[in-house]
Every structure is written in C-alpha cells, then in structure tokens.
Amino acid sequence: MTEIDPDFIETKFIEYCRYNTRSDASSQEVPSTPGQVKLAKQVVQDLAKLGLKSWYNAANGYALGFLAGNSSADVSAIGFFAHLDTADYPAEGVAPQVHPDYDGQDVVLNAAKEIVLRTAEFPELRKLQGQRLITTDGTTLLGADDKAGVAGLFGALKALVDQPELKHGPIYVAFGPDEEIGQGAKRFDAGEFPVEFAYTLDNGQPGDIEYETFNAAQAVVEFTGTAVHPGDAYGLMVNAASLANEFAAALPRDEVPEKSQGKEGFIMLVKQSGTVDQAELQFIIRDFDEQLFAQKKQFLTDLTAKFNARFDQPRVKLTLKEQYANIGTAIKQNPYIVNLALDTYRKLGLTPNITPFRGGTDGNFLTAKGIPAPNLFNAGSNFHGKYEYVTVEGMQVVAETVVTLCQEHVLQTGQRNEQPLA
Structure with a gap:
C-alpha cells in the first residue's frame, strides 16, 4: 500500500x-x-x-x-x-x-x-x-x-x-x-x-x-489596396479593409470554435486590422484529422488565388505557419x-x-x-x-x-x- x-x-x-x-x-x-x-x-x-x-x-x-x-x-x-x-x-x-x-x-x-x-x-x-x-x-x-x-x-x-x-x-x-x-x-x-x-x-x-490534440497552424492574410481621394475613387480605389472583410465573410460560417466540439475543427479569425491602403487578417487553423487540416489550409490558399484573379496584380498575400501536430x-x-x-x-x-x-x-x-x-x-x-x-x-x-x-x-x-x- x-x-x-x-x-x-x-x-x-x-x-x-x-x-x-x-x-x-x-x-x-x-x-x-x-x-x-x-x-x-x-x-x-x-x-x-x-x-x-x-x-x-x-x-x-x-x-x-x-x-x-x-x-x-x-x-x-x-x-x-x-x-x-x-x-x-x-x-x-x-x-x-x-x-x-x-x-x-x-x-x-x-x-x-x-x-x-x-x-x-x-x-x-x-x-x-x-x-x-x-x-x-x-x-x-x-x-x-x-x-x-x-x-x-x-x-x-x-x-x-x-x-x-x-x-x-x-x-x-x-x-x-x-x-x-x-x-x-x-x-x-x-x-x-x-x-x-x-x-x-x-x-x-x-x-x-x-x-x-489539434493539428495547428497560423494564417496571416495581407491585403494591399490603392488609396485615392474618395471623390476621385471611381475605377481607381481598391479598399484593402473592404477586401479583408469580404475575405473573412467567405469562410465557412459553421467551422468556427463557437459552433464546433469534440473532434470538429475550425478556422478562427483572431485579429483584424486595416485601412484603405493596407489590411491584415490573422487566423488560427485547427483540426484533429490530418486530411481535414490540410483541406482547411488549402481552402485559404484557393481563396487567396480566387481574390487575386480579380485584379491585374496580386493584392492578397497568404502566409501559413505550422504550429504543432496532433x-x-x-x-x-x-x-x-x-x-x-x-x-x-x-x-x-x-x-x-x-x-x-x-x-x-x-x-x-x-x-x-x-x-x-x-x-x-x-x-x-x-x-x-x-x-x-x-x-x-x-x-x-x-x-x-x-x-x-x-x-x-x-x-x-x-x-x-x-x-x-x-
């Protein structure tokens, strides 16, 4: 004993x-x-x-x-x-x-x-x-x-x-x-x-x-705009802050922490900042399943490419950083x-x-x-x-x-x- x-x-x-x-x-x-x-x-x-x-x-x-x-x-x-x-x-x-x-x-x-x-x-x-x-x-x-x-x-x-x-x-x-x-x-x-x-x-x-545990990664998305006087903005201005809002809104609405439990993963927006000229979003990506984890990272990669395809030059930059593995x-x-x-x-x-x-x-x-x-x-x-x-x-x-x-x-x-x- x-x-x-x-x-x-x-x-x-x-x-x-x-x-x-x-x-x-x-x-x-x-x-x-x-x-x-x-x-x-x-x-x-x-x-x-x-x-x-x-x-x-x-x-x-x-x-x-x-x-x-x-x-x-x-x-x-x-x-x-x-x-x-x-x-x-x-x-x-x-x-x-x-x-x-x-x-x-x-x-x-x-x-x-x-x-x-x-x-x-x-x-x-x-x-x-x-x-x-x-x-x-x-x-x-x-x-x-x-x-x-x-x-x-x-x-x-x-x-x-x-x-x-x-x-x-x-x-x-x-x-x-x-x-x-x-x-x-x-x-x-x-x-x-x-x-x-x-x-x-x-x-x-x-x-x-x-x-x-989760597989974990961080994603930083940077947006580059074109700032001009709003009175002369037609056809010229690219609003980086608006692009950031649109990007965030394009993420799956149900794959967030407040709607996930057990082994369900998520993409979470943890920080947002920006002006017309420059904006930035910071996300954390989490999933127990390696394949689903990879899919979440690929989703952000594809979304970045989709946004950039709208412009004559790249306006969106994605940086992925691995944090830890399950x-x-x-x-x-x-x-x-x-x-x-x-x-x-x-x-x-x-x-x-x-x-x-x-x-x-x-x-x-x-x-x-x-x-x-x-x-x-x-x-x-x-x-x-x-x-x-x-x-x-x-x-x-x-x-x-x-x-x-x-x-x-x-x-x-x-x-x-x-x-x-x-």
Whole structure:
C-alpha cells in the first residue's frame, strides 16, 4: 500500500504558489520572467533534498531530476513533466486559502470585495465536500495550473524515495517554463531526458487522459489596396479593409470554435486590422484529422488565388505557419503508453475518461522531439483566474497515479498491453 503524505503535498503546493511565475509573451528573455528562474532553482534544491540527482538548465529554464530504478527487471526509463509558469492573470502576492473539511457550500474568497466562489456557478464544488480545499483570496489566480501537477509529482517522488519496497524503473522529471505562451517545451533538450516516453501532468480531473490534440497552424492574410481621394475613387480605389472583410465573410460560417466540439475543427479569425491602403487578417487553423487540416489550409490558399484573379496584380498575400501536430499520430504507433495509464487508473479504481484535447500541450513539442507524451491530469479546476481551486486529496491522486504507473511499468515488463487505440 502506497503511503502518500498529504501534508507534504499541501506544503509544497502553497510554497510554490507564492512564487510569481506569470509568463510574458512579449519578453525576449529565457525564461520569459525572472520568477520562473527563482522557482526552478528552488525545485532543483528540493529534488536534491529528496535524494534525486537534479540540475538546472540555464539555456532553456528547465529544472530536471533523475531517480535511479530499484527493480531487478530490465525496465525502460519513463518521464513526467509539469510546468512552473502561470497564465496571463495577476499573480503577485498569491495568498492560498485552505478550507479544511470543506462543507460543500459557497466559499467567501474576499469579504471586503464581495468575491464568492459559488456552487451555483461551479456545481462540481459540491462533490468535494469533506476534502481539504485550497482557493485564492479573490485578488489573484491560484496557480493550480500547473503547480498542482508539480506538487502531486513531488508527492510521488517522496513516496518512491521513502518506500523502497515500491519497485520502479529509472524516472526522469522535468519542470518547465513558459508553457502558457507555448515556448518552453520548444526549447527542451531531449538529450537530457533519455526516456522511452513521458506524461505531462497538466489540467484535468482524476481518470482523464488526453492523447490526441489539434493539428495547428497560423494564417496571416495581407491585403494591399490603392488609396485615392474618395471623390476621385471611381475605377481607381481598391479598399484593402473592404477586401479583408469580404475575405473573412467567405469562410465557412459553421467551422468556427463557437459552433464546433469534440473532434470538429475550425478556422478562427483572431485579429483584424486595416485601412484603405493596407489590411491584415490573422487566423488560427485547427483540426484533429490530418486530411481535414490540410483541406482547411488549402481552402485559404484557393481563396487567396480566387481574390487575386480579380485584379491585374496580386493584392492578397497568404502566409501559413505550422504550429504543432496532433500527438495522437505518434502515440497510436505505441499504444502501450496509453494502455499503461488506463491499466493504472483501473487498478486505482479511477474511471478512465479519454478525451481529445481541443488545444495543444507541452506534449506536442515533446512528441515532435521523440518523447511521446500524452497528458494525464493535475486535479485542479477553474484555471487562469480568481476562481481557481484544487484539493489536497486531488493532488494525492496525482501522486498515487504516478507511483502506481511506475510500478505497473515494472509489472508489465515483457508483457506489455499493446491493445490498439481507438
């Protein structure tokens, strides 16, 4: 029976939440903010205190650790990732509020400002009655995304170190920066992480697993007009702003985020600017299916050509930029990675919930670097704002899942569950 120390997990979570690690997309520094460096270096020290080999990579801002295996079986190394940065929301002076034996009712976060975490608005709260709930004080985010994953992983490492009867293979852990701005894992050095596969411990509830993400691209469409005095415009003026509006209106009306769900993709207009002389549209393109993803990009290419055919010179320029690829393509080639997690969930009595992730994770960049990395969960909720919360019990489940998964990896040596994935 694995013993997970809830007080240790709570202490680490609250300690780490108090670091301001808000990332900054406008920064040119690596990591993008100094608070991430401070926390990463503290994490390195804390890993060493647990008995792991640990180090900080100043080139990319990662804190890394290694725990040698203690099993006689020939077990491949596996890895776990959690990110240290928080989203673009106030993060200075985070003051976590602990509500022991939560009563399942509304929680007053800040009486002076009349900020209340209401069960009518967030009914999932009622399921947490009796647990140790941690919330914000209503003035900042909490940082559960992803410090709940960080604390849960630390709880697992402590259990593995303190209980040598828990057999496991080599384990690598990485705590990274700038996940919220999509930059951290791009810089990750896979050479420091010689694992067969890994898991990210990011958003989601116990039992969740995400091994498919969007394929993603950005499209920038530039329009060049001819600006003349409107009184003399007949036959001369080409209004770039009007062309941009017409282009945007020509896109499929139902293939937008607000009308899509599940594995349905979309083309989303995210920014529009322009004058008569120059205009620009920025789109993001998303789809789980590679063929449909390609069709969406081709649609924009064909639409650009159609518009240019109306003029004696090119007036519309399309620039496509690939952002990330669906991790499911690589992971389905080695279904053991997902089946191992599902077998672990069942052993723990968790109901598996396989969901396609309608976005991207660090796992997209890690998978592209040769480290297939589906996402499990961190047990937090209401991320990126003042209503964030998590329970100590939820983070315990994160820790129990990591420990049991490592044990299961040993038990399945030589007899892997390679059942194909849907």
